Amino acid sequence: xxxxxxxxxxxxxxxxxxREAQRMAExxxxxxxxxxxxxxxxxxxxxxMLRDSDNGLTIDEVARRxxxxxxxxxxxxxxxxxxxxxxxxxxxxxFRISKTGWFLINDKATRVNIDFNHDVNYLGxxxxxxxxxxxxxxxxxxxxxxxxxxxxLSSLPEHIQKSWxxxxxxxxxxxxxxxxxxxxxxxxxxxxxxxxxxxRLALRCVAHDPDVRVTILDLPQQIGxxxxxxxxxxxxxxxxxxxxDLLDETTxxxxxxxxxxxxxxxFLDCFSEPQxxxxxxxxxxxxxxxxxxxxxxxxxxxxxxxxxxxxLTLTSLYFTAIANGNSKMYHxxxxxxxxxxxxLEIETIHDHxxxxxxxxxxxxxxxx
Numbered sequence: 001x002x003x004x005x006x007x008x009x010x011x012x013x014x015x016x017x018x019r020e021a022q023r024m025a026e027x028x029x030x031x032x033x034x035x036x037x038x039x040x041x042x043x044x045x046x047x048x049m050l051r052d053s054d055n056g057l058t059i060d061e062v063a064r065r066x067x068x069x070x071x072x073x074x075x076x077x078x079x080x081x082x083x084x085x086x087x088x089x090x091x092x093x094x095f096r097i098s099k100t101g102w103f104l105i106n107d108k109a110t111r112v113n114i115d116f117n118h119d120v121n122y123l124g125x126x127x128x129x130x131x132x133x134x135x136x137x138x139x140x141x142x143x144x145x146x147x148x149x150x151x152x153l154s155s156l157p158e159h160i161q162k163s164w165x166x167x168x169x170x171x172x173x174x175x176x177x178x179x180x181x182x183x184x185x186x187x188x189x190x191x192x193x194x195x196x197x198x199x200r201l202a203l204r205c206v207a208h209d210p211d212v213r214v215t216i217l218d219l220p221q222q223i224g225x226x227x228x229x230x231x232x233x234x235x236x237x238x239x240x241x242x243x244x245d246l247l248d249e250t251t252x253x254x255x256x257x258x259x260x261x262x263x264x265x266x267f268l269d270c271f272s273e274p275q276x277x278x279x280x281x282x283x284x285x286x287x288x289x290x291x292x293x294x295x296x297x298x299x300x301x302x303x304x305x306x307x308x309x310x311x312l313t314l315t316s317l318y319f320t321a322i323a324n325g326n327s328k329m330y331h332x333x334x335x336x337x338x339x340x341x342x343x344l345e346i347e348t349i350h351d352h353x354x355x356x357x358x359x360x361x362x363x364x365x366x367x368x
Contacts (some may be wrong), residue, residue: 002333003301010306027083037079038104039114044068046076047097047105050086056094109355112170113311119163121318128321139321148324150270154221169200171298172266175354176201179265180208182350182359183294188260192217192253192286194246194279195267199226199239206235215240217253247271249278253286262287265296269319272326273338280342284364293344293362296353299332308356335360 003011016024027034041047044066050057057065063073077095080086085101088094097105104110124139131138137148143160146152156164183191189211193202196216205214216226220243230236244251262283268276283293300312316328332349339346339362350359 001301001331004303006306007301007303007309033079034083035114035117037076037083038085039118041076041080041085042104042111042114047085047101050095050097051102051105053096055092056089056096058092058094062095108170109311112167115163116167116318119160120167121322124322125317128317131321131325135325137320137322137325140323143322149322150219150324151221154225165198168197168266171355171357172296173200173354175265175296175357176204178350178353179294179296179357179359180204182361183261183263184209184212186260186292188212188292190257190259191215191261191263192259192283193263193265194218194253194283195264195270196226197222198229200229201263201265202226202239203230203233203235206238210235213238213240215242215254215259217242217244217246219243219245246279246282247275251282253282257286258288258291259286260291262291262293263296264294266298268295268335269297269329270324270327272324273334275327276335276338277341280339280344284343287364289364289366291364292347295335295339295360295362296357297335297360298329298356299335299358300329301331301333302349302351302358303356304352305356312356332358332360 014021046062046066049062049065059070059074059077062068062077063070066073068076077086080101081088081095085098085104086095087098089096120143121139123142124137127138127141140146140149140152143149144152144155149164153161153164183205187209191205191212191214193205193214193216196202196214196218199216202214202216205212216223216239218226218241223241223243226241230239242254244253264283268279271279280293287293298308298312300309300316303309303312312329319325319327319329336346339360343365344362345365347361347363350361353359
């Protein structure tokens, strides 16, 4: 298995001493309550209070400022101390935030991940074992009665929608500027955005190049959300929408047309390996030898820093339990194999875009 250097260092040798390893085992055993303790400390503003205090706060001061009983404040602070997000002065009994607590407050990715896991995934995680053994999103029933989460996005309660789209957009949006430079290096005039969601990238494309026309291909429900989102915005007249279910292998991409660029951002991770091959084969039909397919994914093995790989491999289990039961965040070797099975070849790979995205630039092989 090929891994980027920091990942190889972390994942190919055991560096923990016995006590640290034992602590990690207990950290795992109490994982759910550790998560909720940290989330509540953030939600109630206690972490912010401690950060903004000059010399830390006592249990009584936290209880008074947060409107909690002394019992509740003591439980939260003592647990937070032991899980590592707080420190305490042994002489004054005043609590302050640790380095980990600082990241919990200030790292935007961490906050997005907390909201996503609490609002979207938390109840469904209970059904992860069932999802793994049966190959279906057994935890999705905690959100609604749909075959996959994608059919239900437009029907989710507002706060769950906010956390789902917040997670999705946070990671993709931070890569768009660099991605646009790659996609528009060849000045494409026609671009097919497969799985274009709410049209955020399409709007960026038409703003970036006044000559490009974008066609978004997505589920009919998503096309409705997209049209509402782009309505009245600059360049919306150069964005077309086409509703289609690509899980149906008889569904072709726009027939009779060739696109100079085909774009798939955080899209293929929503499908199983056989489904990906089918989708890529259909994408090849709307390409010619001058066209390029741009696959932007957070490939877990190509991350510069280890925490990103941790987040991605665990996000795979969201796809298992909640999203669809059969997709994941892929290793680059797996994605490359699927591209080849579909009859395409990888021309180049661009790494470290935004928060850890890579773009595989693919083409139709030249006939020999």
